[in-house]
Amino acid sequence: MIITADDFGLAPEVNKAVEIAHKGGILTAASLMVSGRAATEAVAMARRLPALRVGLHLVLVDGLPTLPAERIPDLVDGDGRLRRDLMKIGIDIFARPGVRRQLAAEIDAQFAALRATGLPLDHVNAHHHFHLHPTVCALMLEIGKRYEAKAVRVPREPEALDGPRLPGSRAGAWALAPWVARLDRRVRDYGMTAPAQVFGLAWSGAMTRERMLRLLKALPDGITEIYCHPATSNVFVDAVQGYRYADELDALTAQEVMSRVRDNPIRTGGYLDFALK
Secondary structure (H helix, E strand, O other), X not given: OEEEEEXXXXXXXXXHHHHHHHHHOOOOEEEEOOOOOOHHHHHHHHHHOOOOEEEEEEXXXXXXXXXXXXXXXXXXXXXXXXXXXXXXXXXXXXHOHHHHHHHHHHHHHHHHHHHHHOXXXXXXXXXXXXXXXHHHHHHHHHHXXXXXXXXXXXOXXXXXXXXXXXXXXXXXXXXXXHHHHHHHHHHHHOOOEOOOEEEOOOOOOOOOHHHHHHHHHOOOOOOEEEEEOOOOOOOOOOOOOOOOXXXXXXXXXXXXXXXXXHOOOOXXXXXXHOOOO
């Protein structure tokens, strides 16, 4: 089992939660936003935590870019932030060669920024699962191969174990299914690997202690990734309204959760710790 915290580097509150959940809980990996406001602190923290596996959380929408805004004018808004209109930017990326070149440059810059930290690259995924977009997927895999990326999160979430989902998430899962299957094929075509299943989509921002316990009680065979969004507070700069960040930190550090992992034949680590199939 791989237990990942996304948005590492977003804010000090997220970084602190990653440290707490790794040192005193079940967290084994973190996906780093290399241009997040607290990325420098996150990298320093990761260097102090050698068992924490760190991957790249590509931020191509709704965040801060790595390149200067003038290098990627079609990817950013008037404030120099990456655009939030996912549908429109998705069409632009697909249809306009100039936008694709800017996207490729930004993806390369983020891989390069992580390499510059000296931290081993454990895995790659994208903010808002934007790597499901076929053009983003193709560029991420092509560029990632040059940076020796070996594993990618394919957000394939079984429904049998997860109980009641958040409103709208079931319909969303059906809509994403063809793109998930396509991403899985492309990842394997590139010789990269992915876990057998991933949990976190149905309860994004609400992976509570109860839900974590339910998952741990009925984990399927094979390698599973569970991803969360822990933070020490529910209110901080760039926090998503309605996310239960503190509850997710509790889920990663609760005694009964740790006991469930310890008392069962569950092996934990990062992507690099397993021979993924």
